Amino acid sequence: MAKDKVPTVGTLDKPENLDELLKQDRGEDCAACRVVGGGAFLGLAAYSYYSGTTQLERQRAKILASKSMFGMRSRKMGITATSLGLAWLGIWRLFL
Numbered sequence: 001m002a003k004d005k006v007p008t009v010g011t012l013d014k015p016e017n018l019d020e021l022l023k024q025d026r027g028e029d030c031a032a033c034r035v036v037g038g039g040a041f042l043g044l045a046a047y048s049y050y051s052g053t054t055q056l057e058r059q060r061a062k063i064l065a066s067k068s069m070f071g072m073r074s075r076k077m078g079i080t081a082t083s084l085g086l087a088w089l090g091i092w093r094l095f096l
Contacts, residue, residue, distance in 0.1 A: 052079035053079060
């Protein structure tokens with residue numbers, strides 16, 4: 001039988017390096033996968049912003065007439081924040 005390497009108590013007591021664990025977990029990722037994934041998120045961000053602002057402008061009269069607690073400014077901020085979040089995910093997917 002081959003002798004198994006048994007770790008010592010000192011090595012078991014020491015926490016593992018987080019960066020090393022993340023490198024092992026990342027695996028292989030091809031450039032085409034990054035481009036397609038990042039492009040999908042960036043495209044979704046652009047579509048979300050464009051369609052959201054278009055729908056918001058179409059519904060402007062109804063929103064203002066409803067006297068809602070959430071007016072035009074907060075809705076625009078919501079659309080912008082959602083689009084920026086999707087764009088960040090696309091950039092993160094492409095480069096990080």
